[in-house]
Amino acid sequence: MTTALPDSSRAARPSILTVDDDPGVSRAVARDLRRQYGESYRIVRAESGAQALEALREIKLRGEEVAALLADYRMPEMSGIEFLEQAMDLFPVAKRVLLTAYADTDAAIQAINVVDLDHYLLKPWDPPEEKLYPVLDELLTSWEAADRQPVRQVKVVGHRWSARSYEVRDFLARNAVPFRWYELDETDCEAKRLLTASGCADADIPVVVTTSGEALVQPTDAELAARVGLTTTPSTDFYDLIVIGAGPAGLGAAVYGGSEGLRTVLVERLAAGGQAGTSSRIENYLGFPDGVSGEQLTERARRQALKFDVEMLTTRKVVSLEPRGAARVVRFDDGSELSAHTVILATGVSYRTLEAPGLGELTGRGVYYGASTTEGPSCAGQDVYLVGGANSAGQAAMYFSKHAKRVVLIVRGDSLERSMSRYLIDQLPGPGNIEVLTCTEVVGGSGKDHLETLTLRHNKTGETTTVEASWLFAFIGAAPRTEWLDGTLARDDRGFVLAGPDLLTDGATPAGWQLDRPPYHLETSLPGVFVAGDVRSDSVKRVASAVGEGAMAVTLVHRYLERS
Template sequence: MAHTPKDEHDLTVVADMWSPACTAIRTFLARNEIACRWLQPTESTGRQLLEQHGFTADDTPVLFKADGSSLKPADEEQLAQWVGLHAKPSSDNYDLLIVGGGPAGMAAALYGASEGLHTVLLERWAIGGQAGLSSSIQNYLGFPDGISGSDLTDRARKQACKFGAELVISLQADHLRPTDHGFAVHCTDDITVHARSVIIATGATFRTLDIPSVDKFNGRGVFYFSALTEAPLCAGSDVYIVGGANSAGQAAVYFASCARKVIMLVRADSLAVEMSTYLIKQIEGIPAIEVRTDVEVVDASGGTHLEHLTLRDRTTGAVEEVPANWLFAFIGAEPATDWLDPSFARDSHGYLLTGPDITTVEGSHSPWPLKRPPLHLETTVPGVFAAGDVRAFNGHRVAAAVGEGSMAVMLVHKFLHD
């Protein structure tokens, strides 16, 4: 659980708003519900605070607590420990280890702990995964008026902790191997955690635009799957959003409440190609949102931050340059499976194959090593299960991920008791 300061003045961050390091810290703190006050190093108060502690503007970002302590963070783990997050496992041996803190992982943690399994969940960034970044989830069962990803995440965190699940923030798993008594998951900072069973719920990593001139402004006007943490800075500005699926639509609706104008840039010829009907109708009813189809970003320029975008009409080939300080891209994701070795069978896109889908692997030898058939969400490593967006043929919906996380725990029980 996060330790949240009593008010934002208990924690102060001095950083340049256009610094990628500042963006990373801002996102980390916001997603972990750590309240703080932000100061620019050029402001008199920010400059004085730096000087009082022996820092200069070149040292930023620097964090200060009300007790006088300060930190220039080297990595997420150091930052997590300093602000009071639970950053190290309390044990090295569990019944169930879950890698990934999105909806699938949180559902697994909740059900695992509530059913008596000694359960630990490892998450690198923050509980909630991609869903935690969503400004509004409108089609989740039981919330007719919608719910923000952060609110849903907070409820899930409290519920899982109530049943005794241990949630560890800032550890990144980088290797998994079978042992005589289960499995060992090696993490950053040379920490190894052992468990009798494992659920992989690492989801997917954000796909980038892969344009060198755009990449140059990452964290300096160009952001991926980020809305809640940056929206206050965009008030009164024009905001460009790249993408045509639900995540892009939800961000557009959210930004429309504070931005002067929201321009959606969609490669397809219609939002209907990927977006839910309810969201399309909502966007059509908001005058501040402009949807431009058959268009793509091809270039970006600026000084210390993004200042212009170059757009191309995919039908006519016409090119135009537009002033822009804020670009948010929601263009899909890649499965977060590169930390797993080849014993985990994947489909052609890198998603983990589980249960009956393992038989789709081409070749003369089955990757499944046992005589018994694999359980429904079991990977090609017996006793290791996958749930949510990391799994092949997944539903790409929060509800689907939650269902798979809870089902995976049921299958873990079967594996442990057989």
């Protein structure tokens, strides 16, 4: 036992406990904690989950409190998440921090779902004045202000192969809403008890029980967002800037807009992060040499935007855009409107659906579009098939290789060289359970309650093969989904939005352009409306370029406002 428990004269102080199986790291964490918090808190150190739990039991028996728990994720015998889950039974309101040596989306998703994680901290945390103390200061202030009542979580009851159950879990996870999943099967008595207590039946799933005890039966995303504390209603009806889409480009625009004094509102249809938000590990983004998960990057950007007073609206679908005098007006699918001096379109792109027979009706029941990291642990010991040859597919392959028995990457082309970054191509052989099938397409699928088989075809020989499969994740194509802009903005023949020089034909301004200047670089055919990120015609499909365009668009917004 390597706990350090002070004498009884200081027993009234609440404790901060840290556990790490590396003695050097464990001592370093405790040293930094004592230096900053030793006067007000008892610092307890352990080198295994079992030792840490024993220390917590002693503290519990003495009637003392624990303010915070810092646990290393990858420990033998008991992981950090497993430790935190057991620690919650003893000290349910203690703040929980997970430490890891590199970005691990699976750890974050599990921790959000299982232990209501308060923060996810990458090692090393040096200097602690920048990376450790600000995080703990905020958590400890929150703990001291709390009423010490047991932590309450959103509960989701549903079937494993229910498409809507999957969508609800994915929505909550991507919006960083802590929840616990109760799978309705013959072995989960608690799921049945929850349904009985809420007056619901098996046919009502998914059922979401909010922290206030309200049972939501098959809720829509908008109903769910409103009940779990997400903002869906704007505080006013006019802004300086409306940003549509909360992927990297939209978040970049929102952060820069808010930081430069523009009254900014960010509108998102589903969840912040876009496609990048589901990436398990992004390793070529500037400033993160050890990689960063899309979820972590998204959460940091979201918090940054809120810091600059940006309003963020969730589950609001924009269906039209129009000029109205000097204002630019967006209309939502419920008929309501929002106006601003300027608009930045950052709606990104969506994965194209697979047109193979039998797959459409299995979406959400074994067939998924995007990484869907909530499903990772469920794939343990099974074969997982991925369709696509770009970075998103490569990142997903590396992620699922940690869970699945075998990961099969299906690529239509004859190699990955033209579509995937070299660092990912070099990583794929590493896990030892990733196979790449080139010149191959999915031409069919079947299953009763969920996906059971896939039919694959070699596109050069024409030979087909049917394989058993319960999991298929597709990462193909890039559809801009800009049909709602018909008649409003100029687009190319694939639906991507044209801007700046791309609008000029033989030096002439676009039809209907009424200003005495040509469009700014990211300005669309409607003055005052700008575009950034993947939805722009001929854009570079990378996170860094999207963030950069979002920032650049705000600079052009200022130029537009100065001349208006």
